[in-house]
Amino acid sequence: MMRAVVLLLLGLVASCRAEFAPPTVNISLDEDPELRWAPLLKVFDVEYLKKAAAEVIDTTVPKWVHQLGKPIVMVLEKYMPQPYAGEIRGLASYLGGDLADVVILNFAYEISAVKVKSSYACVPRFCTSIVAQDKNGHVYHGRNLDYPHPVLRNLTVNVVFHKNGKTLEEAEDFQDAVMRLSKIPIITGVYYIVGGVKAGEGAVITRDRTGPADIWPLDTLYGGWYRVETNFDHWLPPPARDHRREAANKALNATGQDHINLDTLYEASTD
Structure with a gap:
């Protein structure tokens, strides 16, 4: 089965190999859902955001599906639960675009997943994530973002969530975080x-x-000492044309636990 990939770093801030750090925005969950994402406009150009959205939709959703699906999407939008519906309406307002397109954009990943299930001849690359531990017990955590949309390269952002005036942290420790992430309905x-x-x-x-x-x-x-996750259940073989898991495993085994560090992890995740 194919699922979205989410990388979470709990309590550990590590440097990454990049020429610049992504911008950080503070999002208050106490704000009205339609207003809370307004800080994005302080770090991203609206026209560039509109270009990115259009490119993702155009390369993911067949044009005939896009046109025929808009009326259906608008009906479904009325049944979307809060706060998601409010956040989507707010983003559509900021972009000055079509609400239906913003809803469709939120389903772009699911649409691509359907493509994968129906035809392994067109497997998207998407992401490879790695968590690894060296001989001294240090944990390293990395992910590449290999979506097939070059326009997304400049849209990475650090988001700090706040609630009741405080950063949104609830888990007491790592095990508590794992249990929360495992059990809360999504x-x-x-x-x-x-x-x-x-x-x-x-x-x-x-x-x-x-x-x-x-x-x-x-x-x-x-x-x-390491775990590699792509977009498919780790206990099942990946599609024949998707070699990301194999490449990452090969690179990590060649590196070895004695030599794993931020630089070698970077090399393994970009091979």
Whole structure:
């Protein structure tokens, strides 16, 4: 099964190999859903955002589906739960665009997933995520963003959520975070790749909407010093034309636990 990939770094801030750091925006969950994402406009040009949205839709959604689906999307939008509906309406307002297009944009990943299930001849690359531990117990956590949309390269952003005037942190420790991420109901299947600050604190959580399908932790005592997650359940073989898992495993095994660090992790995730 194909799911979205979400990488979470809990309590550990690591430098990344880049020429510049992405901008940071503070999002208050106390704000009205239609207003809370306004800070994005301070760091991104509206015209560029509109261009990015149009490119993703044009390369993901067949034109005939796009046109025929708009009336249906507008009907479905009325049944979307809060706060999602309000946030989508707000983003559409900021972009000055079509509300239906913003709704469709939120389903772009699911549409591409349907394509994968129906035809393995056109497998999207999307993301590869890795959590690994070196011999000294340091946990490294990385992900590449290999979406087939070059326009997205300049749209990476750090988001800091606030509630009641404080950063939004509820988990007491790594294990508590894993349990919360595993059990809280969500609207679609996803892979959470989670890294902590202590030895052994790394896991891939494969989620269904109502709970965990699988929790795959680091297991260094038995050779499991790293975990690689692409867009397919790790216990199943990937599609024949998707070699990302194989390439990452090969690179990490060649590097070895003795030599894993930020630089070698970067090389492994970009091979």
